[in-house]
Amino acid sequence: MKEALESELGAIFGPGEVVRLHRLPGGASKEAWAVDYRVGETVHPLFLRRAGGGVIYRGTLSLATEFRILQLAQAQGVRVPEPLAYFPDLEGREAFLMRRLEGESIGARVVRRPEYSRARERLPEAMAEELAKIHAIPLEKVSFLPAPASPAWRSALETAYQNLDSIDEPHPALEWGLRWLAEHPPPERSPVLVHGDFRIGNLLMDEEGLVAVLDWEFAHLGDPREDLAWPLVRAWRFGEDAKRLGGVGEVGPFLKRYNALTGQDIGEEELFWWEVLGNVRWGLGALQQARRHLKGEERSVELAVLGRLAAEMEYEILYLLERHG
Structure with a gap:
């Protein structure tokens, strides 16, 4: 891939040489590459996001659309890596290029390492501020996305049922969770641009706080509470379960700051449906990621290990619904 990439980068920065091309770990559905491109005495630190062997959910954006949304987010003032170029075919797969920022995104490190203690204190309000900017992007600017369903919760539920059917095996706890959701629909809220995967692990941190919001492949038009509740999912606490907001803090300050910036009046109790x-x-x-490995679509220990996490999610669903009564 080095030669193909050098050709593309030469058109952007001028003739030079790729002096580093390193595939990074993580990324369940997309390849991530650290790239250093040298032109004379200048080295450009870059980040390449390239299509992988499959997708996690139906409706996952193409990289072309994700790149377009990244450009809109940057124009809105959202903290994102600078988008530089989209490549429709980089050795058989689409890709796009961004400036590489320094920081940490591995969730287990963010929530535990002492050097990020100051950043963790600031993170709940910083997360609220970025979500407020994302949700303020005018809908007419993202008219290229499918129109939002009305109500948005019904579309989200239907998609979950479709994904369950595609697995083609029984999972009673997941099915019970879906049945509870169908029988307890939430009140409707006006649609916004939803990031779709806003959580610890997709936020780049340094020791002072939030650096950038990453991974926009699940962005869509939907209910703002979807983004607000997603970091409450237990898996994104990375073992720091007592801190409900992503293992770094409490929901109250996060939601209070979001409401103050957006003029919304979303209560913490409204997030429960979306947390389930x-x-x-x-x-x-x-489960879907594990099946990519089991079916031979993409052999990967990481994908195989993901399959066991489904049981943890099933346990959490049972716990939440029992506690809720």
């Missing part, structure tokens, strides 16, 4: 849905969705996502 989030656990169902990630349980389904883990």
Whole structure:
């Protein structure tokens, strides 16, 4: 891939040489590459996002659309890596290029390492501020996305049922969670641009706080509470279960700051429905990823290990619904 990439980068930065091309770990459905491109004495630190062997959920955006949304987010003032170029065919797969920022995104490190203690204190309000900017992007600017369903919760539920059917095996706890959701629909909210995967693990951190919001492949038009509740899913606490907001803090300050910036009046109790849905969705996502490995579509220990996480999500669904009564 080095030669193909050098040709593309030469058109952007001028003739030079790729002096580093390193595939990074993680990324359940997309390849991630650290790239250093040298032109004379200048080295450009870059990040390449390239299509992988499959997708986690139906409706996952193409990289062309994800790149377009990244450009809109940057124009809105959202903290994102600078988008540089989209490549429709980089050795048989689409890809796009961004400036590489320094920081940490591995969730288990963010929630535990002492050097990020100051950042963790600031993170709940910083997360709220970024979500407020994302949700303020005018809908007419994202008219290229499918129109939002009305109500948005019904579309989210139907998609979850479709994903469950595609697995083609029984998972009673997931099915019970979906049945509860169908029988307890939430009140409707006006649609916004939803990031779709806003959580610890997709936020780049340094020791002072939030650096950038990453991974926009699940962006869509939907209910703002979907983004607000997604970081409450237990899997995204990375073992720091007592801190409901992504293992770094409490929901109250996060939601208070979001409401103050957006003029919304979303109560913490409204997030419960979406938290249950989030656990169902990630349980389904883990099963679908494992099947990519089991079917031989993409042999990967990481994908195989993801399959066991479904049981944790099922346990969490049962716990949440029993506690709720």
